[in-house]
Amino acid sequence: MIQLENVTKTYPKASRPSLDNVSVGIEKGEFVFFIGPSGSGKSTIIKLLLHEVSPSAGRVMVNAKDVTTMRSWKIPHFRRSIGCVFQDFRLLPNRTAYENVAFALEVIGKTKAVARRVVPEVLELVGLGGKEHRYPHELSGGEQQRVAVARAFVNRPLILLADEPTGNLDPDTSIEIMRLLDRINRTGTTVVMVTHDSNIVNQMRRRVIEIESGRIVRDQARGVYG
Amino acid sequence: MRVKYVLNEVLVGLWRNVTMSIAMIITMSVSLFALGASVLMYMQVDQMKDFYYGEIQVSIFLREDVTEAQRNAINQAIDTNPLVKDKTYETRAEAFKRFQVMWQDSPDFINSVGPDSLPESFRVKLKDPEQYKAFADQIQGQQGIQDIVDQRELLNKVFDIFNTIQLGSLIGAVFMAGAALLLVGNTIQVAAYSKRREVAVMKLVGASNWFIQAPFVLEAVVAGLIGSIFAFIALFLIKVVLLDGRLQALTNVLTPIPDGNVWLMLPLLAAAGAGVSAITGWITLRFYLRV
Numbered sequence A: 001m002i003q004l005e006n007v008t009k010t011y012p013k014a015s016r017p018s019l020d021n022v023s024v025g026i027e028k029g030e031f032v033f034f035i036g037p038s039g040s041g042k043s044t045i046i047k048l049l050l051h052e053v054s055p056s057a058g059r060v061m062v063n064a065k066d067v068t069t070m071r072s073w074k075i076p077h078f079r080r081s082i083g084c085v086f087q088d089f090r091l092l093p094n095r096t097a098y099e100n101v102a103f104a105l106e107v108i109g110k111t112k113a114v115a116r117r118v119v120p121e122v123l124e125l126v127g128l129g130g131k132e133h134r135y136p137h138e139l140s141g142g143e144q145q146r147v148a149v150a151r152a153f154v155n156r157p158l159i160l161l162a163d164e165p166t167g168n169l170d171p172d173t174s175i176e177i178m179r180l181l182d183r184i185n186r187t188g189t190t191v192v193m194v195t196h197d198s199n200i201v202n203q204m205r206r207r208v209i210e211i212e213s214g215r216i217v218r219d220q221a222r223g224v225y226g
Numbered sequence B: 001m002r003v004k005y006v007l008n009e010v011l012v013g014l015w016r017n018v019t020m021s022i023a024m025i026i027t028m029s030v031s032l033f034a035l036g037a038s039v040l041m042y043m044q045v046d047q048m049k050d051f052y053y054g055e056i057q058v059s060i061f062l063r064e065d066v067t068e069a070q071r072n073a074i075n076q077a078i079d080t081n082p083l084v085k086d087k088t089y090e091t092r093a094e095a096f097k098r099f100q101v102m103w104q105d106s107p108d109f110i111n112s113v114g115p116d117s118l119p120e121s122f123r124v125k126l127k128d129p130e131q132y133k134a135f136a137d138q139i140q141g142q143q144g145i146q147d148i149v150d151q152r153e154l155l156n157k158v159f160d161i162f163n164t165i166q167l168g169s170l171i172g173a174v175f176m177a178g179a180a181l182l183l184v185g186n187t188i189q190v191a192a193y194s195k196r197r198e199v200a201v202m203k204l205v206g207a208s209n210w211f212i213q214a215p216f217v218l219e220a221v222v223a224g225l226i227g228s229i230f231a232f233i234a235l236f237l238i239k240v241v242l243l244d245g246r247l248q249a250l251t252n253v254l255t256p257i258p259d260g261n262v263w264l265m266l267p268l269l270a271a272a273g274a275g276v277s278a279i280t281g282w283i284t285l286r287f288y289l290r291v
Helices: A042-049 A072-079 A097-106 A112-125 A141-153 A171-186 A198-204 B002-016 B018-055 B068-080 B092-102 B107-112 B129-140 B151-194 B196-205 B209-246 B248-254 B259-288
Strands: A002-009 A019-026 A031-035 A057-062 A082-086 A159-163 A190-195 A207-212 A215-220 B058-062 B084-090 B121-126 B145-150
Touching: A002 A042, A019 A042, A019 A057, A019 A207, A019 A215, A031 A042, A031 A171, A031 A198, A042 A057, A042 A159, A042 A190, A072 B196, A082 A141, A097 A112, A097 A141, A097 B196, A112 A141, A141 A171, A159 A171, A171 A190, A171 A198, B002 B018, B002 B151, B002 B209, B018 B151, B018 B209, B018 B259, B058 B068, B058 B129, B068 B084, B068 B121, B068 B129, B084 B092, B121 B129, B129 B145, B145 B151, B151 B196, B151 B209, B151 B259, B196 B209, B209 B259
Parallel strands: A031 A190, A031 A207, A082 A159, A159 A190
Antiparallel strands: A002 A019, A002 A057, A207 A215, B058 B121, B058 B145, B084 B121
């Protein structure tokens, strides 16, 4: 499903590479944690998978497509098969929960009728039934992240990328979000999560890939944080 | 749905930044007005050249002491010259008569000129008025000629003035267009900034590039179109109120501007306004909305 082959990424003006000759494969349906200290290069992996940045060397394969050589006009369509959530939620403040999720459908050309059918369903799934018409500022942090997950998942992507999704949440809320991601993973969606939340990693007991200074130092099938 | 979405975004966008939109529309319309005026003037000068060059003559004035034999020789030289289309001969008496008619409002001036003080002349129309030089060279050698005058030279001075005005208005149009372009670029940057969250989400979920960019580009195009309509209205009013109204005496001399030419400016200005805005908008977005 995801294949990184000898990937090196050096940002311009950086003294050392963010990722240094990294090779890793992730199968369909897996749940993978990328852990490591700040600046270890784990967020760069998310950016590479979304094709927000290109690798300096090596190859990135997603869904059997070579992202590295993909023409720029094909990137938007490619991104429709990937959902993404972030630490800061990235919701539109002037739209309700329903409208935030529907927006993601409408801008890729789905009709309002499709949105009316699909959006309540996915909001129910993430546990926001009854709160469709609240604005982000009327929701708690955990609820906002649920909206973001709903938006990422509404298009039924093959892969869900999560960049520190619990970074702004308290431990209890974090666990709720993890349960949600776990449930999504059980539907067959590959989940790739970047985090440095040791509690969560230890509780989930999933595959853990540890990165330090741009290199993989550990890859464990049912790992813990430290 | 998508068309409706895009159109709605355009109107909201123009309204959200209404002072910038107005500035954009005003500079656009001034620039397009100067362009339209310049093109109209160009067409006008062309048309006047056609009209007047068909009418102009070369006048060959004869000396006061010209002999019968010399006059006949000149007459024959003109008649046999292949460049000549037709020719009239004007005696001193006829010249004086014409002079009297021309200056009938100033009898003192007429009285000061005797019937013999005006020269007799041949008035020659050439097949091709541009061939004046060749014709003059061939006739010059004849005895008894005082002067050969080409009306074309006088007209050319008039046309030079028109051409200068036209060039000036074209240069003005170019400078205003430059200002309009900068404004369009700036407006789009502001619009893109104020919608940066939406744009970020759209990129994230895989909205196509045209879908992200179209509202911004169309915003500029709509402003360009509105500007072109204002410019056209200004041109039309000037033509109707000034040239057909108060300054009609002037237009009679200059040959009137056909309404068709003015109407032609509407599609021309609209295309220029919309095209320039679209290209500027698109180029600006290539720098500000990278995928």
